[in-house]
Amino acid sequence: MLTGASNSLGSAFGQLAADFTTSTTGSWVALFSVPYTKQFEDSSLLVFAMGSASATGPNEIMSRVRVDAVTAGSGRGGSHVHTTAQGHYASLDCHGVFTGVAAGAHTVYLDVYITTGTASTLSCGPITAAPNVEGAALMVFEAVS
Amino acid sequence: MPIYTGIGTYKGILGYATAVLASDFSTTQTTPMATVLSLGYTVKKTNSVLVAFASANAYVDDAVNSNNVYAAIRYGAGPTYLSIEGGGHGHGGASPSYLKNVNLNSESKIPSTTAGSVLALSLALYQSPNATPTIRIPALSDPTYGARLTVVEFG
Numbered sequence: 001m002l003t004g005a006s007n008s009l010g011s012a013f014g015q016l017a018a019d020f021t022t023s024t025t026g027s028w029v030a031l032f033s034v035p036y037t038k039q040f041e042d043s044s045l046l047v048f049a050m051g052s053a054s055a056t057g058p059n060e061i062m063s064r065v066r067v068d069a070v071t072a073g074s075g076r077g078g079s080h081v082h083t084t085a086q087g088h089y090a091s092l093d094c095h096g097v098f099t100g101v102a103a104g105a106h107t108v109y110l111d112v113y114i115t116t117g118t119a120s121t122l123s124c125g126p127i128t129a130a131p132n133v134e135g136a137a138l139m140v141f142e143a144v145s
Numbered sequence: 146m147p148i149y150t151g152i153g154t155y156k157g158i159l160g161y162a163t164a165v166l167a168s169d170f171s172t173t174q175t176t177p178m179a180t181v182l183s184l185g186y187t188v189k190k191t192n193s194v195l196v197a198f199a200s201a202n203a204y205v206d207d208a209v210n211s212n213n214v215y216a217a218i219r220y221g222a223g224p225t226y227l228s229i230e231g232g233g234h235g236h237g238g239a240s241p242s243y244l245k246n247v248n249l250n251s252e253s254k255i256p257s258t259t260a261g262s263v264l265a266l267s268l269a270l271y272q273s274p275n276a277t278p279t280i281r282i283p284a285l286s287d288p289t290y291g292a293r294l295t296v297v298e299f300g
Contacts, residue, residue, distance in 0.1 A: 009157075028288075046161060046297065048198065060246040062202060062289045075165070075200025075293030076285070079233050080246040091233075093250045094200040097163040097295055113289055141297075143158040 009043055009144065012036045012108070015137040016051070019125030028064070028111040031092070031124060034138045041103045043142050049077070049110045051092030051136030053124040057081035059117030061090040065138070066109040073098035078113075090122065092136060108140050159193055159300040162186040165285050166292040171206070172270075173277040178217065181249075181282060183267035186296050192257040193300040199268045201249035201292035205235025207278030212237070214280060215271045216249035218294070220256075220264070229253060232270075237278050247280070249292065268294045 014034035022029045031051070038045065047065040055061055062078035064071060077094030081087065092112060114120045124134050164184035172179040181201065188195070197218045205212055215232035231251040236243040249270060258264070272280055285291030 044161075046158070046295070058244050060244070060289075062246070072285075074285075075295075076202035076289065076291045077200055077248060077250060078202045078246055078289070079248040080235070080244040082244065091248050091250065093248070095198050095293065095295060096200075097161070097293070115289075141158055143161060 009039050009142040011142065012140040013137070016124055016127060016135050019123070019127055021121065021123040022112065023121045025114045025116045025120045028113050031110045031112050031136055033107045033109045034140060035105065036108055036140045037105050038101055038103050038142060040144065043144050045098040045101055046141040046143060047098065047108055048095045048139040049093060049136065051110060051124060052134050053090045053092055053122055054088045054134065055081045055090050055114065055122040056119040057083055057088060057117055059120055060115040061122060062113040063092040063094050064111050065094060065096040066111055067098045067101055068106055070098060070101065108138055110136055110138055159189040159298040161295060161297045163293060163295040166282060168284050170282040171279050173279050175272055175277060178269035178271045181268045181270060181292050182294055183265065184294055184296065186264045186266070188258050188260055188262050188264060189298055190300045191260045193298050195255035195264065195296060195298050197253040197255060197266055197294065197296040199249065199251040199294045201268060201282060202290045203247045203249055203280055203282040204245040205237045205247060205278050206245065206281045207237035210237055210275040210278040211235065212272045212275045212278045214247045214249065216251045217269055218251050218253035219267045219269050255296070264296065266294065266296055268292060
């Protein structure tokens with residue numbers, strides 16, 4: 001178990017701004033990212049992601065958060081989808097805590113993963129058109145540990 | 146009727162604790178809820194705002210039975226306390242056509258408490274209604290599964 005203390009030092013928020021689609025299976029794909037400049041060497045980054053997507057299926061969908069190439073601090077999100085007609089909604093919610101990240105400019109990502117199921121396409125959107133039911137957001141907090 | 150309402154103000158994060166599933170987890174338990182992982186956190190400030198988050202991805206490992214799986218953050222010995230339950234359903238089996246993947250995300254607002262008190266939190270799951278399929282969560286070293294529980298104190 002890791003425990004942190006003291007006040008948060010900074011934060012960032014971002015949300016998916018354009019429709020996203022991928023047909024990549026069997027590997028992680030960045031859905032979108034948020035830049036964050038970390039102020040202190042010894043602090044930690046608390047990252048929270050929310051998202052709803054749809055996918056063709058049947059298939060398994062997973063999600064994670066990432067700081068640059070570092071994934072070790074992430075929890076996992078995900079769900080499965082049936083077919084477009086039978087239930088194709090996928091939750092992307094997950095969070096992570098990242099330690100040992102150097103001070104300076106970084107990029108925080110929300111990644112998605114599609115297993116090699118049937119007719120594999122994941123989409124997040126439409127963002128700006130009705131019914132506006134899909135989308136994704138990232139929140140980043142820097143805290144001393 | 147909601148228990149907590151309104152928008153709080155805070156200066157920052159006073160502290161946090163996070164725990165990760167370190168070894169593979171599996172259970173056929175239905176009731177009581179099975180504990181996946183737990184953590185302890187010493188509260189820094191009286192009447193601060195405490196929020197817990199769980200992110201977990203599990204699967205139902207049974208070739209025949211499907212099942213509903215619920216996730217909750219428990220406070221102390223439980224039962225579930227002010228948790229917003231997460232969950233999903235899995236169909237079991239190894240074939241992708243069985244759709245075994247289950248989301249166990251959950252969130253919880255922890256009641257205000259006094260500085261120095263130790264919060265004992267856990268992520269727990271419940272399955273129903275079919276007879277005891279095995280719920281599995283490979284440890285976080287697995288690239289696609291795992292569980293993490295975090296509590297953040299805002300003050």
